[in-house]
Amino acid sequence: MQNSYIYALTGRGQDELRSGATTLSPSELELLIRIDGVLTIGQIKAGMPAMTGETFTSTFQRLRDRYLLTVAEEDPFSEQFKTQMNRLDLSVAEAEADSGAMSLKKAGYYVSIAHKRGPTRPLAPGEVLYAIVVEDEPILAKFIQSYLSFEGFHVRLAGNRAEVIAEFRKTPIPNLILLDVMLPDADGFDILLRLRQHPALKNVPVIMLTGKSTREAVIKGLASGADGYVTKPFEADALMRAVRTVVGLPEDPGASKDVWVNKGAKS
Template sequence: MHDNDIYTLTPRGQEELRGGATTLNPAEMELLIRVDGSQNLSQLRTGMTTDAPGMFTAAFMQLRDKGLVTLAEVDPFTEQFTARMTDFAVTQAESEADSGAASLKKAGYYVRIARPRGPARPRQPGETLSAIVVDDEPMLAKFIQSYLSFEGFHVRLASNRAEVVAEFRKQPAPDLILLDVMLPDADGFDILLRLRQHPALKDVPVIMLTGKATREAVLKGLAGGADGYVTKPFEADALMLVVRTVLGLPPEPKGPELSLL
């Protein structure tokens, strides 16, 4: 393990980001998202949001031991260029820590992550789970509503700030919120932050949905308290796997053959 070493994801690592469920801790997940086959370990360490002693090394060792990352094959020119840039990158201020990570901001990143919240909450006989779908695409919102309803959820929809506020005011609190990142008059990350600060809604599981993901956006969502992150387009069964993982629900037989692909 050397500072100049460059690592990339293995097929198993890619599946960890797209399989719909993960058991990685936050530091391991952040590092796995950041690994792009172009940054060396020194640059990755500088960009990490946590600076706890040994945290980066422990996270990296776990990813490597689990076969999620592997040493990348780098051509001599790239290796020499990266080595010359290392000292410069390490000494940058925190605001510039990711200056060499252009891929963090590159659109088109595909991910499907869900972190288990633990066992599902106890329910009374006949009680159904409730969900709020926040999305300004009517067809997509209806699609998600239909599928969740088929799975036994009571679903409410919101497409703008006013509707979001109105739905969040209703009691009881939902069991799940599916939250689009981009709304016409609101920012999904801002809504997530406000949810996590709200005394009645702070513990509601939130799954972020987006059609233009970047590594930077995924990291922002997970750091803000999202329990899952799904990029569009997605298959209905894949979304339900994320939902069930987050809520701690047992797997069920596949539903109707619906897809957004």
């Protein structure tokens, strides 16, 4: 592994982030998210102090062995960018912060990650699943409610702190929570941490659904206990695949993949 090399995601690597389900370990996923075709391996490694050098090297090699990474092709723009960085004598920490400011939404990029909670099974006849959608944009909330209803969910909506508290206190306990990060009077990451400490709700699958799509935000959500992370704008089918994955529903082979939602999402 050459620390001065710059790596980018292969098509398979991008599919791993977009598929709605992943088999990667947390360390593999954290590293894959940080590969951006701009920072060198040495800079990325320096930005992950919690991971030992040995673990970083073995994790990196596993991603390469699965053909998820490839050496990035040099281009004049990236070369100019590196030259400017050297001229300004940016520290490694500043370079990492700059990388974090690069949104995964560039060029239509989005992230859809979901971890499987249990065995896959179809709904039994008459069975109803319950979901809480925490989203402050009414039109988007209604759209998601409609899609989840098609999947057999009874959906409750919450758009601010008071509504979130009220819905979380209701019974039955939901089978799924879709959680926005940017609420008018609350922070979705804080809500997630409180959910994971709640005796009755700590095991409910949670998918973060948000316009905050920096690598740091994705890592923060997954590290805080989210089962999935889907960024806005998103493909409706990508969200539904993530929902089926975390809840354990079988995949819908006839699902459409070309409905983009919330193109003007707030960041």
